[in-house]
Amino acid sequence: xxxxxxxxxxxxxxxxxxxxxxxxxxxxxxxxxxxxxxxxxxxxxxxxxxxxxxxxxxxxxxxxxxxxxxxxxxxxxxxxxxxxxxxxxxxxxxxxxxxxxxxxxxxxxxxxxxxxxxxxxxxxxxxxxxxxxxxxxxxxxxxxxxxxxxxxxxxxxxxxxxxxxxxxxxxxxxxxxxxxxxxxxxxxxxxxxxxxxxxxxxxxxxxxxxxxxxxxxxxxxxxxxxxxxxxxxxxxxxxxxxxxxxxxxxxxxxxxxxxxxxxxxxxxxxxxxxxxx
Numbered sequence: 001x002x003x004x005x006x007x008x009x010x011x012x013x014x015x016x017x018x019x020x021x022x023x024x025x026x027x028x029x030x031x032x033x034x035x036x037x038x039x040x041x042x043x044x045x046x047x048x049x050x051x052x053x054x055x056x057x058x059x060x061x062x063x064x065x066x067x068x069x070x071x072x073x074x075x076x077x078x079x080x081x082x083x084x085x086x087x088x089x090x091x092x093x094x095x096x097x098x099x100x101x102x103x104x105x106x107x108x109x110x111x112x113x114x115x116x117x118x119x120x121x122x123x124x125x126x127x128x129x130x131x132x133x134x135x136x137x138x139x140x141x142x143x144x145x146x147x148x149x150x151x152x153x154x155x156x157x158x159x160x161x162x163x164x165x166x167x168x169x170x171x172x173x174x175x176x177x178x179x180x181x182x183x184x185x186x187x188x189x190x191x192x193x194x195x196x197x198x199x200x201x202x203x204x205x206x207x208x209x210x211x212x213x214x215x216x217x218x219x220x221x222x223x224x225x226x227x228x229x230x231x232x233x234x235x236x237x238x239x240x241x242x243x244x245x246x247x248x249x250x251x252x253x254x255x256x257x258x259x260x261x262x263x264x265x266x267x268x269x270x271x272x273x274x275x276x277x
Contacts, residue, residue: 008036013091015105017098017124022210023049037092078111085117098126102152128177131209135216136251144243145174153181170195175242182237189225202245207237
C-alpha cells in the first residue's frame, strides 16, 4: 500500500525544506523529491548525506547565501528555476529548514506563479523548533509560555531590519527565537534591554543546531549585549530568550558531551539564582 501520492512532473519546480541539519529530519516527501529531481539548486549548510540521495545523473547547483560573503542574488536564482523548468526538467529548490520561514520561498513561489511555472511547496522542520528540541528547550511549556516570536536579524539586503518592533517584543513576547543572530547578538540583546527586558534574563545560543557538532551556550542578556566574543561559538546559531532556556541543562538528550553545554563566564550561579525565584 502506498503511503501517499507522489507525482513530480517534468517542467515543474518543488520548493523543499530539508530541515536544519540532521538528515533524519527529512520528510518522506522531501526524500522522494530529492531522489527524483533532474536538477537541484541547494543552499549552504546542507548535510552532504542529504545531497547524496540525489540520482547519479542529477545536476547539483550551489546557490547558497552566507553572511558577509559574495553570493548569487535572489533574482538570479528565480531566473534559474524558471529557465530549467522551461527545459522540461524536474527542478528542486532545496533549502535548509522550511522554505517559508526566513527561507525566501515566498519570493520564489511568487516568481514561479507570475511566470506560470507549476510548483509545489514541501514544508521542512524549521530550526526555531527542531533546534530548540535538540537543545532540550521546549518551544512551549505551560508554566512558561503560550506564544513564540520568530525574528530574523537580517533584512532583505543584509541590513538590520527596520520592521522589528523591539518595544512590543520586549514587553509581550514570552519566548523569542532569533534566526541568524550571532553576528548581531550585541545589538539584539541591547535592544531588548533598552526596551525593558530584564537584563539578567537567560539566553541560549545554539550553534549548528541538530548537527553532530551542536553546541549550546547559556548566558544572560546583559553579558551578551557588551563585547560578546563571537569566536567562542560557531555560526550558524540561534538565539533563544526566555524562561524555557532554564530547562536546557536538565532536558538535554542530544549532546552526550556535557562540555558542549556551557555557561558564559561565571554565570552559572546567576543562572541558578535567577531561575529559583
